[in-house]
Amino acid sequence: MTEPKIFAHADEGTWMPTPDGNRRRVLLHTDELMLVEFGFDKGGVGALHSHPHVQSSYVAEGRFEVTIDGRTEILEAGGSFIVPSGLVHGVKALEAGRLVDGFTPHRADFLASNQTDSA
Template sequence: MAKYHDDLFTGPEGNEWTPTEPGIRRQILVQNDQMMMVRVTFEKGAVGSLHNHPHIQASLVEDGAFEVTIEGRTERLEKGGTFIVPTNAMHGVVALEPGALIDVFTPRREEFLG
């Protein structure tokens, strides 16, 4: 089972990778009961299906280019671009090229821990 950092610092190794959807995997970087930071990598063409959750999410495009849809509005974001997903907003992404997102959730996504 993965060890999840709940300290103030995490080394560059992070935690184990977890496959999610085809061509997508995630790595919890650091978390506590109030917040969680996650790296999510995508192969070109991978789809993060439309979904919603009660958490507020802020995301940074660490690498690559994505088509991001939030509540029916779609924007193309490249490295350095950011977006916020309000509570329960329908959202999803399509990787236009290989890339990675850094997602921050508050509160943490408990289902990612189990």
């Protein structure tokens, strides 16, 4: 079995387009945990959705309108939020920005799309 990558540098990782017109890059992952950076242009939307993974998110840059289970708040750089498993959630970028998301367990769908898109 291959040892997991345990360090990532700022210039590593390939940005991939997301179905909703934004971009993401997987930074690091193990079977239990994944770290992913998402980039949004002003007005970009992460459509409402849900998944079985627990998600934690850190606003690295910008301002976002964040909706989780029908509750909406505005978060700016330095803010964060957690999405429990199965809750409907989404974001809107009020200005260009970046989110850094942790998922547990890892998002196998993100790894599969990275392999498909880079092949």
